[in-house]
Structure formats: C-alpha cells, structure tokens
Amino acid sequence: MPSAVSKQALPAALKDAAIAAIVAFILFLPIIGMQLQPGSGGLDVNFRLPLVLIGAAIVFVGRLLLGLLGSRRRAPRAGPSIMERVAAGVAANGRWLGLVGILFALTMPFMPFSNRYVVDVGTTVLIYVMLGWGLNIVVGLAGLLDLGYVAFYAVGAYSFALLGTTAGMGFWYCLPLAGLLAAMFGLLLGFPVLRLRGDYLAIVTLGFGEIIRIVLLNWTNVTNGPNGISGIPRPSFFGLDFARSPEPGTTAFHQYFGIPYSGEQRVIYLYFLILLLALITNFFVIRIRRLPIGRAWEALREDEIACKALGINPTNTKLTAFALGAMFGGFAGAFFATRQGFVSPESFTFIESAIILAIVVLGGMGSQIGVVLAAIIIVLLPELGRDFAQYRMLIFGAAMVGIMIWRPRGLLAHRSPTVLLHPKGGPRPADVPPSVKEAGA
Amino acid sequence: MLYFLQQLINGLTLGAMYGLIAIGYSMVYGIIGMINFAHGDIYMIGAFVTVIAFTTLGIVGITWMPLALMVVLLCAMLFTAAYGWTVERIAYRPLRGSFRLAPLISAIGMSIFLQNYVQVAQGANVKPLAPIITGGIQLGSDGSFSVGISYVQIMVIVLTTVLMAAFSFLIAKTPLGRAQRACEQDLKMAGLCGVNVDRTISTTFVLGAALAAVAGLMASLYYGVVDFFIGFLAGVKAFTAAVLGGIGSIPGAMLGGLLLGLIESFWSGYFSIEYKDVAAFGILVVVLIFLPTGLLGKPEIEKV
Numbered sequence: 011m012p013s014a015v016s017k018q019a020l021p022a023a024l025k026d027a028a029i030a031a032i033v034a035f036i037l038f039l040p041i042i043g044m045q046l047q048p049g050s051g052g053l054d055v056n057f058r059l060p061l062v063l064i065g066a067a068i069v070f071v072g073r074l075l076l077g078l079l080g081s082r083r084r085a086p087r088a089g090p091s092i093m094e095r096v097a098a099g100v101a102a103n104g105r106w107l108g109l110v111g112i113l114f115a116l117t118m119p120f121m122p123f124s125n126r127y128v129v130d131v132g133t134t135v136l137i138y139v140m141l142g143w144g145l146n147i148v149v150g151l152a153g154l155l156d157l158g159y160v161a162f163y164a165v166g167a168y169s170f171a172l173l174g175t176t177a178g179m180g181f182w183y184c185l186p187l188a189g190l191l192a193a194m195f196g197l198l199l200g201f202p203v204l205r206l207r208g209d210y211l212a213i214v215t216l217g218f219g220e221i222i223r224i225v226l227l228n229w230t231n232v233t234n235g236p237n238g239i240s241g242i243p244r245p246s247f248f249g250l251d252f253a254r255s256p257e258p259g260t261t262a263f264h265q266y267f268g269i270p271y272s273g274e275q276r277v278i279y280l281y282f283l284i285l286l287l288a289l290i291t292n293f294f295v296i297r298i299r300r301l302p303i304g305r306a307w308e309a310l311r312e313d314e315i316a317c318k319a320l321g322i323n324p325t326n327t328k329l330t331a332f333a334l335g336a337m338f339g340g341f342a343g344a345f346f347a348t349r350q351g352f353v354s355p356e357s358f359t360f361i362e363s364a365i366i367l368a369i370v371v372l373g374g375m376g377s378q379i380g381v382v383l384a385a386i387i388i389v390l391l392p393e394l395g396r397d398f399a400q401y402r403m404l405i406f407g408a409a410m411v412g413i414m415i416w417r418p419r420g421l422l423a424h425r426s427p428t429v430l431l432h433p434k435g436g437p438r439p440a441d442v443p444p445s446v447k448e449a450g451a
Numbered sequence: 452m453l454y455f456l457q458q459l460i461n462g463l464t465l466g467a468m469y470g471l472i473a474i475g476y477s478m479v480y481g482i483i484g485m486i487n488f489a490h491g492d493i494y495m496i497g498a499f500v501t502v503i504a505f506t507t508l509g510i511v512g513i514t515w516m517p518l519a520l521m522v523v524l525l526c527a528m529l530f531t532a533a534y535g536w537t538v539e540r541i542a543y544r545p546l547r548g549s550f551r552l553a554p555l556i557s558a559i560g561m562s563i564f565l566q567n568y569v570q571v572a573q574g575a576n577v578k579p580l581a582p583i584i585t586g587g588i589q590l591g592s593d594g595s596f597s598v599g600i601s602y603v604q605i606m607v608i609v610l611t612t613v614l615m616a617a618f619s620f621l622i623a624k625t626p627l628g629r630a631q632r633a634c635e636q637d638l639k640m641a642g643l644c645g646v647n648v649d650r651t652i653s654t655t656f657v658l659g660a661a662l663a664a665v666a667g668l669m670a671s672l673y674y675g676v677v678d679f680f681i682g683f684l685a686g687v688k689a690f691t692a693a694v695l696g697g698i699g700s701i702p703g704a705m706l707g708g709l710l711l712g713l714i715e716s717f718w719s720g721y722f723s724i725e726y727k728d729v730a731a732f733g734i735l736v737v738v739l740i741f742l743p744t745g746l747l748g749k750p751e752i753e754k755v
Contacts, residue, residue, distance in 0.1 A: 033533065033536075033537060036530065036533045037530075037533055037534060037537060039530070040499070040500045040503050040504070040526075040530050041496065041499060041500075041503075041568070041569060041572050041573065042572045044503045044507060045572065045573055045574070046499075046502060046503060046506060046573055046574070046578050047574075048576075052506075052509075052579070052581045053502070053506045053578060053579070053580070053581075054506070054510075055503065055506050055507050055510060149552075155552065155555075202736055202740050203736065203739070203740075205740070205743060206739055206743055210694060210698075210739055210743065212486065212555075213486075213690055213691060213694050213735070214732075214735065214736055214739060216687060217687075217691065217731075217732030217735055217736065218732070218736075220687065220728060220732060221728075221729045221732050221733070224725070224726065224728055224729050225729065227725075228725040228726065360683065360687075361563070364559045364563075367556070367559070368556055368559065368560070371552050371553070371555075371556045372556070375552070400570075400571055401567075401571065403563060403566075403567040404564060404567040404568055404571060406560075406563060406567075407560045407561065407562070407563030407564030407565075407566075407567060408560070408564050409560070410556060410557070410559065410560025410563065410564075411541070411542045411557050411560040411561055411564065414542075414546060414553050414554075414556050414557040414560065415542070415545045415546060415557065418546055418549035418550060418553040419549075419550055419553070
C-alpha cells in the first residue's frame with residue numbers, strides 16, 4: 011500500500027536528511043563560514059555563520075525531498091526509462107536526425123533570430139563538435155583514454171600561427187600541414203606509450219599535454235611565450251579577403267560580389283568553414299568505422315587479447331587511431347588560430363582536454379549525435395550562465411557530476427546489437443508463407 | 452657538494468608532500484580502480500583549512516606554536532576528511548560498478564566544482580600566511596653559499612615519517628587495514644566474506660583525504676601562500692608519483708613521491724627551473740616504457 015510505505019519512509023528520510031545537514035554544516039563551516047580577508051597585518055577572518063546555516067538548511071530540505079521522492083519511486087519500473095527510449099529512437103533514426111541537424115546548421119545564420127552573437131556561439135559549438143568527433147576516434151572507437159588531446163589542438167593552432175606569421179602562408183595551405191604536424195606528434199607520443207594499460211596511458215597523455223603547454227610557454231624566441239602570437243592571417247574565400255578596404259591589387263569579398271561590406275560576413279564565413287570541417291570529420295569517422303581498420307579499433311577496445319590472437323597488430327592499430335584523432339585536433343586548432351587571429355598557451359590548458367573528453371563521454375561514447383548534443387550543452391551552459399558569471403563554472407562542474415550519475419554511459423548511449431538474428435527489413439520466420447518453407451525443405 | 456646537499460634537502464621536503472598526496476591516489480586506485488581526479492582539490496581544501504585555522508587561532512589568541520600546530524593539524528585532517536567522505540558519497544558511490552570512464556568524468560566534474568566552490572566562497576586572490584615556524588639550522592657554509600635546513604623542512608620530514616609509520620601499522624596490523632587489503636585483492640570476494648565494502652571504501656577516502664590535508668598543511672607552511680588553483684598541479688604531480696612508484700602500492704607511492712621531488716629539485720637546481728615539470732613527466736614516460744607497472748607495482752596478469 012503506497013500510504014503505508016510513505017509513512018514508514020518519513021522518519022527514515024528525516025533521519026537521513028538530518029545527517030546530510032550535519033555533514034553539510036561541517037563542510038561549509040570552514041570554507042564558507044570563515045572567509046579569509048586581507049586585514050591589518052596579514053589575514054583577517056570574516057565569520058559568516060548565517061550563510062552556513064542557510065546552506066545546511068537547503069541541504070536538509072533537498073535531501074528530504076529527494077528521500078521522499080526516491081521512496082515513492084523505489085518500485086522497479088517496467089521497461090526502459092524515458093531517456094533510454096529517446097536514445098534508442100535517436101540511434102534508430104540517426105540518419106534522418108543528422109540530415110535535419112545539418113539542414114538546421116546550414117540555414118541557422120540566415121534565420122530571423124540569428125545575429126552575430128548567435129553565429130559566434132554556433133562557431134564555438136562546432137569547434138567543440140569537431141574536437142569531440144576527433145577524440146571520439148581515440149576514446150570512443152579505439153577505447154584509449156586520452157587526457158591530453160588539447161596538445162594536438164595546440165600543435166595545429168601554433169603551426170598555423172607560426173607558418174602564417176613568419177612564412178606568410180595562407181590558411182588553406184597551412185590547414186593540411188597543421189593536420190599533418192599534429193598527426194606526427196600523435197605518432198611521436200603514441201610510439202612509447204601505447205604499450206601501457208588504460209590508466210597509465212591516461213596520465214602519460216596528460217603529462218604530454220602539459221609538456222606541450224610548458225614548452226609553448228617557455229620557448230620564448232619561437233612562440234613568444236605567454237604573450238602568444240598575434241596577427242595571424244584570416245582565411246580568404248578563394249582568394250577574396252574579408253576586409254573593408256582590401257590591400258591594393260586585391261579584391262575584397264564584398265567588392266567582388268557587389269554587396270555592401272558588413273563585419274558579419276566574415277563571422278558567417280568562419281561558421282560555414284568550421285561546419286564544413288566538422289562535417290568532413292563526421293563523414294570520415296562514419297566511413298572509417300566500416301573499414302577493416304575501424305572494425306579493428308572497435309574490436310581492440312572490446313578485447314585486446316582476442317585481437318592479438320586473430321592477428322591484429324595492436325600497436326599499429328592504436329597508432330593509426332591516435333594519429334588520425336590528432337590530425338582532426340590539428341585541423342580544429344588551425345581553424346581556432348585563424349578565427350581568433352591570436353593564440354597563447356592559455357587556450358590550451360588541461361581543462362580544455364577535460365571538456366573535450368567530457369563532451370565525448372557525456373554524449374554517449376561512440377554516438378556521433380550524442381557528441382553534438384553534449385557540445386551544445388557544454389558550450390551553452392556557461393554561456394547562459396553569463397549573468398551570474400562567478401557561479402557558472404560551479405554549476406558546470408556540478409552538472410558534469412549530475413549527468414554522469416543520471417546517465418553513466420552518456421546522454422544518448424545506446425548499444426544496438428551488432429548482429430541480428432533477423433536483419434532489419436529481412437523476412438521474419440512468421441512472415442514467410444508456408445509454401446516457401448515447404449519448397450525450401 | 453654543498454649545493455647538492457641543499458637540493459637534496461629541498462627535494463626530500465617536496466617529495467614528502469607529493470608522497471602524502473600520492474598515497475590517497477594509490478589507495479583509491481588499488482581498491483576501486485579509478486583515478487580520483489578531485490584528490491588534488493582535496494589537498495587544496497586542506498591547505499585552505501590550515502590557513503583559516505591558523506588565522507582564527509591568531510584572532511582567538513592561541514599563539515603557542517606547538518599547541519596551535521596540533522589544533523590546526525587536527526582541524527585540517529578532520530574537515531578535509533569530511534570532504535573526502537562526501538565526494539565519494541556523492542560523486543563516486545552511485546557510479547560504482549558502472550562503466551569505466553563514468554567515475555573519471557564525474558571526478559573531473561567534482562574537481563572543477565571544488566575549485567570553483569572555494570573560489571566563490573573564499574575569493575580568487577592569493578592568501579598569504581604569515582610565517583608560523585621561522586628559522587632553521589645552518590649545516591655548513593663555504594663563504595658564498597650556505598646550506599641550511601629550516602624548521603619547516605624538519606617538521607615536514609619528521610611528520611611524514613611519523614605518519615608513514617602510523618599508516619603502515621594501520622594497513623598491516625589493524626582489522627581496518629586487513630579489510631582494506633582484502634578489498635584491494637578482490638572487492639566482490641571480500642564482500643562475500645563479510646567485509647563491509649562500502650564502509651571500507653569510505654574509510655579509504657577519509658584516510659586519503661586526511662593525508663592530503665597534512666600535505667596541504669605542510670605546503671601552506673612551506674610556501675606561505677594558498678590559492679584555489681594549487682590543487683591541480685599538485686594533484687597531477689602526485690598522481691605521476693603514484694604511477695612512478697607503481698599504482699596501488701603504498702610504499703611505492705611514497706617512493707615515487709620522494710623520487711619525483713628529488714628529480715624536480717635537482718632539475719631546477721642544475722638545469723632550468725622552467726622545465727622542471729617537463730623533466731618530471733619525461734622521466735615518468737621513460738620509467739613506464741621500461742617498467743610498465745611502475746617501480747614497486749605488481750605485474751598484472753590478465754586472464755582470458
């Protein structure tokens with residue numbers, strides 16, 4: 011009987027909430043309750059006991075509500091949850107949804123609601139989508155935990171920044187070079203470390219990311235140290251610059267097409283550029299999954315020993331995954347450099363790696379649409395929180411924990427069977443007319 | 452020679468702190484096989500509690516150093532342990548037995564959360580702590596360069612040794628340590644044999660956090676400044692130390708910490724201070740190539 015259950019649940023929930031409130035009081039007491047302030051002759055402490063009590067009260071009420079709601083829901087529910095059904099639906103209609111998504115992305119800059127800010131945020135989302143898809147090769151497909159992906163992003167960005175400012179090369183020449191260089195770094199890192207097991211690999215890649223950042227920070231005569239490199243050339247549209255007054259002898263985009271100049275043209279162009287790059291990445295990943303090498307990655311992720319027994323060379327297979335993932339990171343880096351016009355080591359801290367990894371895992375590993383969803387959430391969440399700026403990273407961290415607890419395999423995680431007894435669209439035994447069966451027998 | 456001695460002393464001090472943090476990583480990894488990314492931030496909270504406690508004691512008027520130090524040590528261990536327990540309870544326990552990367556992402560989220568929580572609550576600026584323990588012993592001098600060991604350094608080394616002894620006793624001789632070792636070998640089997648697995652894991656986090664708090668206390672006394680971001684680098688270094696020593700092994704964590712401290716100190720003393728982190732990570736890579744399970748780690752036998 012539901013009423014009896016809730017009567018029993020109330021004292022238990024109260025006790026639970028009281029314990030939570032006491033713990034919260036202990037936790038908040040030093041950090042929130044005693045704020046250090048610069049005072050006369052050193053530090054002073056600003057006691058804020060009311061805040062601690064309010065915090066503990068909030069925890070009490072929250073825990074109580076959670077406990078009561080939880081006890082009501084304790085009965086096992088039949089069938090999959092809503093989110094699981096959504097994930098399955100997305101997985102089943104991936105092609106269709108992808109098409110809608112691409113159409114929306116293509117028309118987004120021309121929608122009535124869109125303005126420069128929206129397109130700019132869209133560009134940032136797409137950079138993370140591309141990075142997420144690139145890292146998905148390494149983490150999602152090959153199952154290698156890479157905590158230093160931002161290093162390849164940095165290599166791409168700096169190689170374009172250096173080639174563009176010193177050698178005067180344009181974006182389109184540097185883009186493949188940036189990808190190539192990043193892939194080389196991927197190989198360089200991959201060779202020694204790919205023998206290592208998962209978590210050792212994680213820490214070595216993390217260390218590699220830090221090494222790259224420290225070198226960029228300290229190798230002043232090449233990278234200009236913490237000041238970064240500015241004046242990176244902007245991309246041109248088949249040789250047409252996006253400038254109000256082009257250099258003599260060249261034609262600007264707006265002059266060529268005979269339209270008035272507007273600063274938004276470049277923003278929109280950059281948006282379409284990253285959209286193109288991201289779609290290329292996506293197409294590549296989708297196709298390579300069907301190739302023997304892609305199959306080998308996924309097999310390696312599931313069972314390395316079985317792969318060895320079947321004659322797959324694990325080192326080479328992992329190296330390709332690493333290098334290809336790095337290459338897309340390099341492409342994205344080159345785009346980042348040309349979009350900002352300025353790079354500095356500050357943009358390539360560990361937190362970026364963590365965010366990209368979070369996008370891959372939050373979306374649901376291996377799910378291409380999941381990456382898009384997670385990138386949108388991760389970029390928009392701090393963006394929406396702009397009004398209460400100092401809390402936004404706080405909420406961001408809490409949301410990461412919350413989503414993981416809610417959906418440990420990611421928002422759109424869905425494991426569809428790879429082998430079906432009765433392939434979709436094929437005849438089911440019940441549908442086959444008896445005459446055929448008899449004829450076959 | 453004198454210079455060498457000085458670097459050795461500095462390296463041991465640094466290494467003792469890394470080692471204490473590394474034990475927390477190593478224990479947690481040994482039992483539940485996850486990288487507790489928020490551990491560095493637990494250390495940061497320990498350092499903050501230390502500074503807050505010292506300042507409060509100064510206002511109250513307790514300035515007799517040994518008493519103040521004991522009170523602060525207890526406060527730091529207690530409050531930080533509460534954080535360690537809560538982090539495990541909120542962010543990791545619901546994900547136990549779930550797929551491998553989920554706790555890691557949850558830990559990264561927790562790390563971001565804790566950093567920003569302290570930043571919001573305490574402000575982003577650097578908190579300087581007035582020197583509590585001053586002075587030192589001069590060991591030798593050749594006119595231009597003198598070698599000394601400060602009382603803070605002595606305290607760090609002595610405190611670490613005492614804690615390590617107590618901790619080894621705890622792991623080797625007490626029922627709690629026995630439960631912990633059982634969980635490390637086989638979580639499910641330990642549970643079947645009547646070990647309270649949940650409680651053991653909670654205790655592991657509490658112990659790890661308390662040790663990290665001691666490291667935080669030492670760091671705030673040694674460096675004299677604390678800010679909300681110190682946890683990241685210390686955490687990464689300590690994890691490197693744990694891997695270097697062989698993750699899962701407690702003596703290994705201490706050894707790895709000491710080695711890492713010495714490497715860093717000698718590198719900055721003889722080569723360049725900018726690239727000391729590069730040296731630390733570089734040596735980690737070299738060690739892992741030749742000894743894939745670290746210095747004292749057990750080779751993992753994979754059964755098919």
